[in-house]
Amino acid sequence: MTTIDRATPVVAFTGAVKEFGAVRAVDGLDLTIGPGERVALLGRNGAGKSTAIGLLLGLDDPTSGTVELFGRAPSHAVSDGRVGAMLQDSKHYLEEADQNADRIVVIDRGRLIADGSGADIKHTVGSSMVSFTAPDGPLPDELAALPGVLSVEVVDGRVRLRTSDSDATVSALPGVMTPRGLEVAPAGLEDAFLALTAHHSGRDARRPSAPSASSGSAAQTPKAGA
DSSP: OOOOOTTSOSEEEEEEEEEETTEEEEEEEEEEEOTTOEEEEEOOTTSSHHHHHHHHTTSSOOSEEEEEETTBOHHHHHHTTOOOOOOOOOTTHHHHHHHHOSEEEEEETTEEEEEEOHHHHHHHHOOEEEEEEOOSSOOOGGGGGSTTEEEEEEETTEEEEEESOHHHHHHHGGGTOOOSSOEEEEOOHHHHHHHHHHHHTTOOTTSOOOOOTTOEEEEEOOOTTO
């Protein structure tokens, strides 16, 4: 029976860099995962997820830094049959990650930008979501200037205002338009993901681009004998 040294991380990226010509897909990644942890690795398209997983599975070697699996080079763990992977590619993956992962790691431009539980990640953005039924016509430009509003988007027929002060936003909203089906809720993982990646990528955080359907790849800690 194969055993694991509980003092040794199962996964260890130490200053890992992977370059493809002038493109640095993984940029100084430091990440450790302990035995039994269920970890979701999230990022936009091109954030470096697939490259990081490729390094972890021994499909490629880092340009610099190190990647270890069970304390050895990943190729040894793979050849010993101790590890496998299933990449998930689903528009519902953010919800699945929030519900099932012990820990969520977000990377952008090859760098780790957030690491913690779903609650931790959502808490970092410190915002709420004000939503209401989308009107038939165009949205007033003044919505983006309401007190506390950080971003404006329309999803599935509802206008979503991510705000740092939901009370102030709701109080000022009738001065711009009359909302129907008004709801106020804490920010979800998708909201936090958009805010984090918009901030670190230098995009306008008031109108972050929506994550594509391939915004998540899963990496579950390998088990002994798996």
